[in-house]
Amino acid sequence: MASDRAAKIELIRTDAGKIEVVREPKATIKSITDTKINLEIIKEDKPIISAVVCGIAAMVTTTSVSTSSSSITSSSSVSISSSSSSVSVPPYLIDQSQIINNDYWFFGDLTDYMKIGQSFVPSVTKKIYMVSTQLQKLGDPTDGVVVSIYSDNTGSPGTLLQQSDNEVLSSSIPSGEGSDFTEEFDFTFSDGPELTLGNTYWIVFSRTGSQDSNNDYYIAASSTDTYLSGESKRLQITTNWENIPYPSDLYFKTYMLI
Numbered sequence: 001m002a003s004d005r006a007a008k009i010e011l012i013r014t015d016a017g018k019i020e021v022v023r024e025p026k027a028t029i030k031s032i033t034d035t036k037i038n039l040e041i042i043k044e045d046k047p048i049i050s051a052v053v054c055g056i057a058a059m060v061t062t063t064s065v066s067t068s069s070s071s072i073t074s075s076s077s078v079s080i081s082s083s084s085s086s087v088s089v090p091p092y093l094i095d096q097s098q099i100i101n102n103d104y105w106f107f108g109d110l111t112d113y114m115k116i117g118q119s120f121v122p123s124v125t126k127k128i129y130m131v132s133t134q135l136q137k138l139g140d141p142t143d144g145v146v147v148s149i150y151s152d153n154t155g156s157p158g159t160l161l162q163q164s165d166n167e168v169l170s171s172s173i174p175s176g177e178g179s180d181f182t183e184e185f186d187f188t189f190s191d192g193p194e195l196t197l198g199n200t201y202w203i204v205f206s207r208t209g210s211q212d213s214n215n216d217y218y219i220a221a222s223s224t225d226t227y228l229s230g231e232s233k234r235l236q237i238t239t240n241w242e243n244i245p246y247p248s249d250l251y252f253k254t255y256m257l258i
Contacts, residue, residue: 092129096120097253098227101134101220104178105244108141108207108216111237116219117150117157117204118250119230126256128192131203132184134220134251135168136176143209144169145217147187152200156233156241161193161201167208173217181220181251195256200230203252220251 098118107116122128131147144167150157164187174183195201205219221232225247232250233241 091258092255093124093126093258095122095124095126095254095256096227096229098222098249099251099253100222100226100249101181101251103221103223103248104136104181104218105221105232105234105248105250106138106178106216106218107205107234108211109213110211111213113216113234114211114237115204115206115235116232116244116250117202117235117241118227118232118252119152119155119200119202120227120252120254121200121229122195122197122254122256124256125194125197126258127194128189128254129257130189130253130255131164131187132253132255133187133205134181134183135173135185136178136181136218137170137173137216138175138218139212139215141170141207141209141212141215141217143207145173145185146206146208148204148206149189149193149195150202150204152202155231157202157204162189164188165190170217176218178218192257203250203254204235205250221248222251223248225249 105113105116107113128149131149133147135145146167147164149161149163151159151161153159166186166188168185168187173185205217207217225231227249230249232244232248234244236242
């Protein structure tokens, strides 16, 4: 019986021009040219595919492979590009991020933390494709979480530009106490708004169901002001968007289409 395996990789070009693999599973870069990267993806300590990633500076892609004779095997080569039928997402750049997760905030409650937002400033003028963060749930919420991109209005979220295509269901979010965040969740925009280099925008995290202070969500954050190009705020029922009690930035990554 053929067994399907999926591999997810994340490549980043560093300031020195080096390509680094920064997400599991293991991947070994075989060679690099100006237009393509040859790599071997490793899963369960066995090579499952050799791939060519074309025309990128930084890219995330998902490839499904099968051990059946009619599909890609460990010795086969596949070209991964935006025009290839084997790719489920287009190439995109990792742009802004804050990945310190030694603290947390919550959202989805009835009064003080109905929604929570993080501002950021893109370094390119491109369409946003994805936002990632780390989440946990408190109690037993039965809804899910979505992400929305807003313009800036004098230091707070202004006009809604677009909501993520997908909702992360509570059933896929681990329970926790606001510590030991390990799982990252992706929110995608198939035709996201074009963001302008140098302008401020907001990522707003909200729940899809009713506000509930006993069954809500945690989001990872830093315990200090670590992302100098933005800030985090909470939506309160009485005073709208307000600063959180002390300087802190949410855990986030933004990805822009190439």
